[in-house]
Amino acid sequence: MTATTASELAAWRAYSTAHDQLTAHLSRELARATGLSEADYRILDALLDAPGGRMRALELRWVLQWEKSRLSHQVGRMARRGLLGRESCAEDARGWDITLTPEGREAGARARLVREHSVRRTVLEALGPDRLAQLAETAALLSARLERVAEEDPSCRAARAEAFPEASEDPGPSPR
């Protein structure tokens, strides 16, 4: 099992590099065409699909799988640019609704066109429907696996035990 893993790791690495280049390319195209960052786009995209262009911050965080502070900072910046608004939430006084301003809606719509064009040209045409379907399946497998791994090991201790067989319980060098 460990014997075959070397080439498998190499495959993973090659894939990983290609993916990074692809996403960098997509981001650059979007930024050049619309002046929006990838993060901006994710938020606008999510809100465009929400009824009334409005979504609870909590829900947005769930959809995007972002940390709450990341969302908070990002929304703050975009609100300052006039793309979003914050309105207090009816159901829960702790929460906030994030809303699209008219400018935000327009910018988002334009960004969607750009992104759609990019993806079609660089991904869909390169892969074709069959390979794309394969890819989606693979993604589903990975998601499922991730869920299981994260569940059984929330503190990620296994990876650490492998690297430090002698000391398995101290919290390690201060992260970052």
Place this chain on the structure above:
Amino acid sequence: MTATTASELAAWRAYSTAHDQLTAHLSRELARATGLSEADYRILDALLDAPGGRMRALELRWVLQWEKSRLSHQVGRMARRGLLGRESCAEDARGWDITLTPEGREAGARARLVREHSVRRTVLEALGPDRLAQLAETAALLSARLERVAEEDPSCRAARAEAFPEASEDPGPSPR
């Protein structure tokens, strides 16, 4: 054909999300176990494979596909932490060799174990050799496609380091 594209775009999106979660997970595991960021790891990993643990900054930039300022900042930070050293380059007085310190080499080796374990557990075991090979093939297709697209679109040259420095044309609305 455009009719089918909607579901294809959705597939792309699902895949994209899964990938983001996966890389986030891998980074977190690495950071928790070793205190190294993904960027730290990339550099250490590259240098571990270089003869003498030493590589020209130029070459490192090529291998990692990083902007030169990004490399410079990152190396500066890692040097401050005692993981890397900078030595003037014999062949070209403008250049620098980036070198692994003993601590850097050790940290890198540990990080490799951690990462290898993570990838094996979350990716290789989830996909199996066949699906992984598929994935590598798909990655190769995407890389090839990207290369073509970047070539026919002159404003995407930023991706390809500074192969062709020249005035950039109108960049659209002010980025960011």
Place this chain on the structure above:
DNA sequence: TCAGCTTAGGTGACATGTCAACCTCGGTGG
């Protein structure tokens, strides 16, 4: 009703990434 826990969200400090301006060295044509 009120103490004590949990949850939604924000804040500030700091790490990282990007852009543009800058410095220095190497090569080249006069």
Place this chain on the structure above:
DNA sequence: CCACCGAGGTTGACATGTCACCTAAGCTGA
């Protein structure tokens, strides 16, 4: 020899992401 241009790298300002901590509002049980 030197004026000049282009390449390798650094720097500083700023955008973005993360972590730890803070506040306030909901919830639960005695």
